Amino acid sequence: MRRDSDLGGLADPGRFSEPLEIAGNDAGTLLEYLRSMQLIRCAEELIGEMVTEGVAKTPCHLGIGQEAVAVGVASGLNATDRVFGNHRSHSQFLALGGDVYSLIAEVLGKADGASNGMGGSMHLYGASVGFQGSVPLVGATIPIAVGAALAAKMGGGQEVAVAFFGDGACEEGVFHESLNLASVYELPILFVVENNLFSSHLDIQLRQPSDSVARFAEAHRIQSRIVDGNDVVRVSAAAGELISRARAGGGPGFLEAVTYRLRGHVGPNEDIDVGVHRKMQDVNAWKQRCPIKRLHAAMAGAGLITPDEFDEQSRGVMSEVRSAVDRARAAPYPDKSTLLDLVYSTRARA
Amino acid sequence: MSAGDPVNYGEAIREGFVYLLETYPEVFCIGQGLWSPWYVGNTMTDLDQLFGRDRIIDTPVSELACTGAAIGASLFGYRPIVVHPRMDFMVLAADQIINQAAKWSHMLGGQASPAVTIRSIINRGGEQGAQHSQALHSWFAHIPGLRVVMPTTVQDARDLLISSVLCDDPVMYIDDRWLYERTAVLPAVTERPLEDEGPKILRHGQDITVVGVGHSTWLSEQAAQHLEEEQISVEVIDVRVLNPFRSDIICESVKRTGKLCVIDGGWRTAGMGGEIIAAVVENIESGVLKASPVRVTLPDAPVPTSKALEDGYYPSVNDVIDAAKKLVRHG
Numbered sequence: 168m169r170r171d172s173d174l175g176g177l178a179d180p181g182r183f184s185e186p187l188e189i190a191g192n193d194a195g196t197l198l199e200y201l202r203s204m205q206l207i208r209c210a211e212e213l214i215g216e217m218v219t220e221g222v223a224k225t226p227c228h229l230g231i232g233q234e235a236v237a238v239g240v241a242s243g244l245n246a247t248d249r250v251f252g253n254h255r256s257h258s259q260f261l262a263l264g265g266d267v268y269s270l271i272a273e274v275l276g277k278a279d280g281a282s283n284g285m286g287g288s289m290h291l292y293g294a295s296v297g298f299q300g301s302v303p304l305v306g307a308t309i310p311i312a313v314g315a316a317l318a319a320k321m322g323g324g325q326e327v328a329v330a331f332f333g334d335g336a337c338e339e340g341v342f343h344e345s346l347n348l349a350s351v352y353e354l355p356i357l358f359v360v361e362n363n364l365f366s367s368h369l370d371i372q373l374r375q376p377s378d379s380v381a382r383f384a385e386a387h388r389i390q391s392r393i394v395d396g397n398d399v400v401r402v403s404a405a406a407g408e409l410i411s412r413a414r415a416g417g418g419p420g421f422l423e424a425v426t427y428r429l430r431g432h433v434g435p436n437e438d439i440d441v442g443v444h445r446k447m448q449d450v451n452a453w454k455q456r457c458p459i460k461r462l463h464a465a466m467a468g469a470g471l472i473t474p475d476e477f478d479e480q481s482r483g484v485m486s487e488v489r490s491a492v493d494r495a496r497a498a499p500y501p502d503k504s505t506l507l508d509l510v511y512s513t514r515a516r517a
Numbered sequence: 518m519s520a521g522d523p524v525n526y527g528e529a530i531r532e533g534f535v536y537l538l539e540t541y542p543e544v545f546c547i548g549q550g551l552w553s554p555w556y557v558g559n560t561m562t563d564l565d566q567l568f569g570r571d572r573i574i575d576t577p578v579s580e581l582a583c584t585g586a587a588i589g590a591s592l593f594g595y596r597p598i599v600v601h602p603r604m605d606f607m608v609l610a611a612d613q614i615i616n617q618a619a620k621w622s623h624m625l626g627g628q629a630s631p632a633v634t635i636r637s638i639i640n641r642g643g644e645q646g647a648q649h650s651q652a653l654h655s656w657f658a659h660i661p662g663l664r665v666v667m668p669t670t671v672q673d674a675r676d677l678l679i680s681s682v683l684c685d686d687p688v689m690y691i692d693d694r695w696l697y698e699r700t701a702v703l704p705a706v707t708e709r710p711l712e713d714e715g716p717k718i719l720r721h722g723q724d725i726t727v728v729g730v731g732h733s734t735w736l737s738e739q740a741a742q743h744l745e746e747e748q749i750s751v752e753v754i755d756v757r758v759l760n761p762f763r764s765d766i767i768c769e770s771v772k773r774t775g776k777l778c779v780i781d782g783g784w785r786t787a788g789m790g791g792e793i794i795a796a797v798v799e800n801i802e803s804g805v806l807k808a809s810p811v812r813v814t815l816p817d818a819p820v821p822t823s824k825a826l827e828d829g830y831y832p833s834v835n836d837v838i839d840a841a842k843k844l845v846r847h848g
Contacts, residue, residue: 300629318588321571510661511662511761
């Protein structure tokens with residue numbers, strides 16, 4: 168049985184396909200958003216091709232269509248902030264400035280990878296840009312991010328922790344425990360839910376009594392915002408406000424970014440057949456809400472980018488990612504000794 | 518209390534905490550009941566008064582998130598000690614311990630390691646039953662990436678806590694309420710790297726090697742004393758560090774005695790007792806053992822409540838004496 172949507176238009180695939188409202192935003196910043204989203208899209212499309220080809224074997228959860236969430240949130244963060252991801256974290260890694268070559272090398276299990284070839288797509292590490300780790304156990308990094316925020320508060324610094332997770336993770340008990348801790352200890356953390364309306368295969372309408380998860384923030388007395396997750400400008404504004412508040416000692420924030428993944432739960436297919444309530448007409452409608460297309464249309468309409476400039480930028484991104492793929496495919500695998508050498512930390516090795 | 522006075526096991530744990538909190542500002546404690554005398558016996562008395570409630574944090578009823586938060590803080594320069602006053606409740610934190618802390622270094626390429634200590638207490642007897650009495654050490658010893666320590670002696674209660682907290686890896690420190698009244702006079706603290714620690718001979722003997730973990734080692738020491746009166750000379754080895762497990766000292770001992778009896782307060786199937794026997798059998802030449810090794814464990818049943826059943830459930834000093842005697846005389 169389908170219930171009424173609490174998200175209303177935000178969850179309606181037929182809405183919000185018009186160009187973004189960009190008035191008042193700096194042109195250089197918008198161009199950065201566009202390039203960052205294009206880079207993520209291109210990297211994930213090529214990773215998808217390598218999955219199809221059988222070159223990338225580790226499970227790859229693509230966030231194609233959800234790029235604006237990571238890029239918008241990253242715009243309010245510094246390299247000393249502490250960001251944690253999940254199974255679908257290529258976008259966050261790249262949005263923070265993680266190197267595309269090290270991402271692709273990691274996906275291919277190569278020694279040059281972000282996690283030295285030990286993690287694959289689902290376990291990424293990029294501490295130099297603030298990306299402190301992603302893992303695929305649903306909800307698992309939420310309390311770890313709370314601990315990162317606790318450490319920041321104890322240390323008296325200005326760092327903010329960020330946990331990225333999905334609507335499915337909001338059904339895990341640890342999510343509620345973590346929000347409670349963050350709230351009672353007034354920790355500097357931003358909880359970011361990429362609500363793409365589906366768990367691996369099941370519509371949120373079949374899993375929760377409401378399709379909006381921000382109600383949990385209210386239950387724990389945490390400030391929250393609900394935004395169109397395919398609108399990078401609105402994501403950036405809402406995240407920036409919550410991050411600044413947390414940084415200033417105002418306690419945790421909660422951002423529900425409503426979005427949609429254009430591919431299946433794992434791998435490059437559209438997964439129409441395995442999804443309950445995942446219809447091709449919805450996927451096609453959400454393609455009209457593409458965050459890149461909407462920003463580009465707005466920028467083109469405002470004269471901020473010419474067709475030639477856009478083509479040149481697109482070609483530049485494609486060439487950067489292609490060259491990363493070529494290098495990564497030729498790169499060496501980890502030495503066999505890493506299997507046992509990394510079980511315990513180097514300094515304390517048994 | 519002045520230097521040279523005997524302290525008990527519980528007080529020795531507290532001395533470990535005091536040493537760590539005084540010496541290392543990056544150490545803090547987090548868990549349920551840390552502001553209450555109710556939960557952790559005499560092991561943390563007044564620490565919140567001495568070091569402040571920002572460093573001794575009593576928490577909401579959230580084992581999983583609190584363990585995760587300690588892991589998170591440990592990635593940013595802190596050395597947290599999570600306290601689970603009863604091991605059974607720590608099962609609620611299993612994802613963070615087994616899937617996260619144990620794997621973090623390996624799956625992220627050795628670039629970050631959670632320097633977290635997870636203390637849990639085995640708290641048995643008194644008809645507490647199936648969910649308030651478990652000893653799950655073997656379970657954690659199975660997981661690569663975790664270090665698992667079980668102090669038996671009063672000195673280890675203090676010193677293994679210090680070594681655990683100063684270790685850069687996630688460590689499970691498991692103490693046992695049935696040991697809290699043991700007493701000893703302790704020397705001054707010497708910091709020792711945990712990776713240098715392993716099984717230790719507590720008592721030398723020639724006729725049989727008896728190996729224990731945690732409280733079982735104490736049973737073994739008491740049994741050895743009785744057996745001495747019957748002219749049976751027992752070598753008692755305390756495992757101390759269950760993971761990573763090193764068998765060399767035990768193997769050397771068995772080469773001398775030719776007989777092996779293992780005492781473990783956990784269940785029999787797939788337990789630490791079986792692991793110790795297997796490691797010895799694998800690493801000594803055939804013919805060294807003069808009799809089949811024996812293990813004394815819990816029966817493979819949940820902990821009962823009724824006194825009538827509980828009395829026979831836990832291995833006793835007499836059970837150790839009987840098993841060792843049988844092995845020496847008839848094995």
